[in-house]
Every structure is written in C-alpha cells, then in structure tokens.
Amino acid sequence: xxxxxxxxxxxxxxxxxxxxxxxxxxxxxxxxxxxxxxxxxxxxxxxxxxxxxxxxxxxxxxxxxxxxxxxxxxxxxxxxxxxxxxxxxxxxxxxxxxxxxxxxxxxxxxxxxxxxxxxxxxxxxxxxxxxxxxxxxxxxxxxxxxxxxxxxxxxxxxxxxxxxxxxxxxxxxxxxxxxxxxxxxxxxxxxxxxxxxxxxxxxxxxxxxxxxxxxxxxxxxxxxxxxxxxxxxxxxxxxxxxxxxxxxxxxxxxxxxxxxxxxxxxxxxxxxxxxxxxxxxxxxxxxxxxxxxxxxxxxxxxxxxxxxxxxxxxxxxxxxxxxxxxxxxxxxxxxxxxxxxxxxxxxxxxxxxxxxxxxxxxxxxxxxxxxxxxxxxxxxxxxxxxxxxxxxxxxxxxxxxxxxxxxxxxxxxxxxxxxxxxxxxxxxxxxxxxxxxxxxxxxxxxxxxxxxxxxxxxxxx
Numbered sequence: 471x472x473x474x475x476x477x478x479x480x481x482x483x484x485x486x487x488x489x490x491x492x493x494x495x496x497x498x499x500x501x502x503x504x505x506x507x508x509x510x511x512x513x514x515x516x517x518x519x520x521x522x523x524x525x526x527x528x529x530x531x532x533x534x535x536x537x538x539x540x541x542x543x544x545x546x547x548x549x550x551x552x553x554x555x556x557x558x559x560x561x562x563x564x565x566x567x568x569x570x571x572x573x574x575x576x577x578x579x580x581x582x583x584x585x586x587x588x589x590x591x592x593x594x595x596x597x598x599x600x601x602x603x604x605x606x607x608x609x610x611x612x613x614x615x616x617x618x619x620x621x622x623x624x625x626x627x628x629x630x631x632x633x634x635x636x637x638x639x640x641x642x643x644x645x646x647x648x649x650x651x652x653x654x655x656x657x658x659x660x661x662x663x664x665x666x667x668x669x670x671x672x673x674x675x676x677x678x679x680x681x682x683x684x685x686x687x688x689x690x691x692x693x694x695x696x697x698x699x700x701x702x703x704x705x706x707x708x709x710x711x712x713x714x715x716x717x718x719x720x721x722x723x724x725x726x727x728x729x730x731x732x733x734x735x736x737x738x739x740x741x742x743x744x745x746x747x748x749x750x751x752x753x754x755x756x757x758x759x760x761x762x763x764x765x766x767x768x769x770x771x772x773x774x775x776x777x778x779x780x781x782x783x784x785x786x787x788x789x790x791x792x793x794x795x796x797x798x799x800x801x802x803x804x805x806x807x808x809x810x811x812x813x814x815x816x817x818x819x820x821x822x823x824x825x826x827x828x829x830x831x832x833x834x835x836x837x838x839x840x841x842x843x844x845x846x847x848x849x850x851x852x853x854x855x856x857x858x859x860x861x862x863x864x865x866x867x868x869x870x871x872x873x874x875x876x877x878x879x880x881x882x883x884x885x886x887x888x889x890x891x892x893x894x895x896x897x898x899x900x901x902x903x904x905x906x907x908x909x910x911x912x913x914x915x916x917x918x919x920x921x922x923x924x925x926x927x928x929x930x931x
Contacts, residue, residue, distance in 0.1 A: 487683065487721075488549045488550050488551060488684070489502055489503065489545070489546070489548075489549025489550075489625055489684065490519070490626070490684055491626055493514070493790060494793075495514065495515075495786060496785050496786065496790075499518050499519075499784050499785055500518065500684075501516035501519070502516055502551070502626075502686075503516050503517070503545050504516065504523075504538070504545065505545030505628070505630060506538065506541050506824060506825070506826065507627055508616050508797060508827065509826055510627060511616045511794075511795050512754070512781075512791060512795055512798065512815070512826060513781065513782060513791060514781065514782065514791035514792075514793075514795060515790065516626070516627075517725075517752070518751075518782050518784045519684060519720060519721055519723050520716045520717055520719075520720040520721075520784060521713075521716065521723055521724075521752065522712060522716055522724040522725075522726065522750045522752070523724070523726070523750065523752035523753070523754070524709070524725075524726045524728070524746055524750045524752065524753045525726070525754055525756065526746070526755040526756065527727070527730060527733060527758065528733040528755070529730065529757065529758035529760045529761055529774070530761070531761055532760045532773075534756045534758055534773070534819070534824075535727040535728075536563075536690055536691075536727060537824060538725075538756070539688055539690040539725055539727045540563070540567045541630065542686065542688055542725045543564055544567040544568055544630055544636060545630075547636065547640060547641075547644055547649075547650065548570065548625075548628040549625050549626075549628070551684045551686055552648075552649055552650075552651075552683050552684065552686070553644070553649065553650050553651070553685070553686045554653060554671060554687045555650070555652050555653070556653045556655065556667055556689045557652075557654070557690055557696070558654050560653065560654070560690075561652050563690055564641055564652075565636065565641055566635065567636045568630045568631060568632050568636065569630060569631070569634045569640075570628055570630055570631065571629070571630075571633075571634055571822075616796055632819075632820075632821065632822050632824070633821065651674060653667060653670050653671065653674075655667060655696045656696050662698065662704065663697050663698050664704055664708040668708070668712060668715065671712070671715060672715055675715065675718075678721070682719075684722070685721060685723075686722070686724075686725070687712075687722060687723070687724035687725070688724070688725050689724070689726045691727070692708075692726050692727065692728045693705065693728045693732040694729050702737070702739065705732065705746075706749055709750055710749045712724055713749065713751065726750070743779055744779070746779070747780035750780065751780065751781075751783075751784075752782045753778075753780045754776060754779065755777040755779065756774050756775075756776060756817060757774050757776075758773055759772070759773060760774075769829070772816040772818045773816075773818045773819055774816065774818075775815070775817075775829070776816060778798075778815075797813065797815060797826065797828055798812050798815070799811075799812060799828075813828045813829070814828065814829040815828060815829060816828070816829040
C-alpha cells in the first residue's frame with residue numbers, strides 16, 4: 471500500500487457571504503455581481519471585492535451611467551449587503567432603483583403595459599422554433615449576449631425588471647437595519663467635499679464589526695455642483711484614496727459614475743481617460759448614440775458603444791476577463807484558431823432590462839424590408855456585362871468597326887496597304903538581256919487600331 475496520499479483541497483476555502491462567490495480564476499478572490507449579467511461577464515465573472523469600478527457616460531442626452539449605478543444598488547439590496555450611497559440626493563436616487571418582477575410588493579412603472587410580458591413570451595417561443603429543417607434544431611442558436619440567471623436559488627445575480635420600481639418599504643427596512651446608509655456631500659467645514667466623504671466612508675467601514683460583511687459604495691453623481699469646484703488633481707486624488715480604502719477593507723467594493731463633462735479628455739487634458747483607468751481597477755465608457763443621429767441610423771438595434779479602458783486583476787497579472795469573458799472573445803477557446811481579436815461591444819436598453827452584447831450589423835434595409843426590384847449592386851454588375859447592348863459586326867477588312875454600346879467609345883480597326891505593284895514576267899517592253907526584277911513579297915500588313923470618342927482626339931498604337 472502506497473504511503474502517499476493525495477491532499478484534497480476544498481473548492482471554496484473561504485466562507486462566501488450573501489451575493490458573493492469565488493472567482494473562476496482564483497479561489498482566493500471573492501467577486502460580487504453588478505446586477506447586469508452581461509457586464510459581469512465583461513469584468514470576468516463579476517466585480518471583485520477590494521476593487522473599484524468607474525462607469526463613464528459622456529453623452530449629455532442620456533443617463534446610462536446612472537442606470538448602471540441603480541443596478542449596482544438594487545443588487546446589493548436584493549442580497550442583503552451593506553450599501554453606502556454618496557450624494558445629497560442619495561435617498562431619492564435609491565428610491566428610483568428597479569426591482570425584481572416576482573416581488574408582489576414591487577410598484578409597477580408607468581411604462582409597463584398589461585399583456586406585454588405574454589406577448590414577449592410568445593415572440594420568444596415563436597423565434598425559438600426553427601422553420602428551415604428539422605435537423606437544424608440540434609444546432610446552437612446564434613447569441614450576441616450571455617444568458618441571464620432565472621434560477622431563484624442562485625442569489626448571486628437577481629433578475630431585475632425596469633418596469634418595476636423598488637418598494638418604499640424595502641428602502642425603509644434597509645435604512646432601519648443600517649444596511650442602506652446615505653452620506654451627504656455638502657458641508658460647511660474647511661475641508662474639501664472629497665476629503666469629508668472619504669473620512670465618513672472610512673468611519674462606516676471601521677464599524678463593520680467582527681464578522682465582516684460585503685459592502686457596496688456607490689457614488690452616482692461624482693463631480694456635480696454639490697462637489698464644489700473640482701480640479702483634475704482633486705478627482706485623481708479622490709479615486710486613488712478610495713482605492714486605498716478598498717485595499718485596506720477587502721470586503722468592500724465601489725462604483726463611481728462621474729457626470730458627463732468629467733468623462734472627456736477636454737476637461738482633464740490629454741490622456742485624462744487613461745489616468746482614470748490607472749487609478750481605478752475597472753474603467754468602462756458607455757458612448758451613447760444620442761448626440762450623433764448618423765450612428766443611430768447605422769446601428770438601429772443598439773444605443774451605444776462600449777469601450778474598455780481597464781479591467782480588474784486582483785492577485786494576478788492578467789485580468790481574468792481575458793480568459794473567462796465570452797463577450798470579449800479574447801480567450802483561446804473563443805475560436806478554433808486559438809483565439810481571435812477582441813470583439814466590438816455595444817449596449818442597448820430594452821423595455822425591461824439593459825444588456826451588453828457584441829456589436830453586429832443588421833440586415834440591409836431592415837428585417838421587414840420587401841424588395842421588389844434588384845439590388846443596386848446586382849444592377850451595377852448586370853450593366854457592366856459586354857453583351858448588354860447590340861454589338862455591330864465588322865463591316866469589312868479594310869475598315870472594321872465594333873461598337874459595344876452607345877455610351878462606350880467607338881473602336882475602329884484598319885489595315886494599311888503596303889504592297890508593291892508587281893511587274894509582269896511576260897512583258898516585252900524591256901530589251902533583250904535585261905534582267906527582269908523579281909517581284910517583292912508583300913510585307914505583312916500592319917494593323918492600325920484607333921479609339922475614337924466624341925472628342926476630336928485620336929490615340930494611335
């Protein structure tokens with residue numbers, strides 16, 4: 471009997487908390503959900519604890535960054551995690567969050583219409599049926615995003631409905647149990663607003679107790695008027711100090727959503743977005759099409775592009791998203807060729823949810839287009855064929871003319887007559903003994919090709 475015995479290592483050595491699980495890259499890294507399954511996939515499975523994320527939304531005509539922050543807060547309330555919302559209107563911001571559809575006490579929004587859910591279910595069932603051939607039913611359907619978890623047992627990421635608003639009693643109970651806390655920004659002290667906010671956040675994290683609890687810090691309107699006259703140095707210093715607090719209290723994570731004018735290089739100078747990416751763990755830009763109607767016409771199925779500046783990589787050199795993200799397509803298992811380039815990502819806000827997916831072009835003219843005439847490309851190819859117009863046959867050897875069409879240039883082919891007149895052998899005009907010259911062989915006729923057009927120019931070859 472062998473004396474060697476294999477050591478069995480537990481898959482989850484650390485006790486996971488509510489709404490958290492181990493990262494697929496390392497069991498020592500604990501991740502939590504942002505509330506959006508497709509965004510979790512981009513981050514490598516979720517947002518790791520002790521990490522900060524920055525969501526940039528430079529479009530002033532939309533509020534997609536604020537929407538992502540509401541998902542972040544709603545997910546924390548759904549799994550009973552501690553939440554800190556920073557801002558003077560933090561309580562109003564939390565009351566406007568979305569909620570799960572299964573909750574009976576959830577308040578329906580005005581955008582929800584009766585019967586819409588049944589129509590969507592019928593449409594999805596109708597789309598799932600293959601009407602081409604029975605053998606294609608076994609093939610995998612084309613997907614542009616990841617599937618959302620509908621299992622009630624999986625509490626990592628809840629399924630939220632944008633047509634349902636969070637009940638007021640949920641907010642009241644969370645505030646009473648000190649699960650939900652609000653930190654105002656405006657103050658009358660001598661210190662700057664960013665310094666006072668960081669001090670209050672540190673005090674709350676210190677009171678976490680002997681049993682640490684996962685804490686979410688949300689800053690939805692960073693850089694607004696309530697933050698005073700911020701400079702680029704103040705903004706960089708705030709992000710850096712907040713990340714240092716997250717490293718010190720490893721059971722917390724943060725999401726910061728700056729206002730629109732802070733999300734462009736023209737405010738912080740050249741390389742401003744790269745600076746934000748360096749002082750934060752994850753930095754993603756949601757470039758909406760609201761300010762550019764031409765992009766909305768080109769991509770009617772999407773509402774904006776997704777640009778990734780940095781991704782979280784705790785306890786490792788490379789981000790786990792490079793290996794485990796299905797949407798990015800960087801991993802070696804993404805294709806049979808051993809990995810491909812990174813996919814272009816986009817997002818769209820549907821009636822009930824916000825999703826991130828791979829960018830794809832729609833059908834030319836739209837899905838519902840009914841074409842009764844040949845396409846422009848087909849007509850152009852047919853018009854370029856040489857047998858479209860009636861071709862004229864050559865009229866003679868001395869002057870051959872071939873015309874391909876009324877619009878084409880006329881081609882004239884002629885043969886020059888270079889032959890020398892021959893002398894009759896039987897002529898007696900010459901004297902006796904005079905040598906009669908032998909006739910020369912006719913030289914090979916040279917062809918002369920000329921292209922004639924409406925212009926009086928002549929090109930000889």
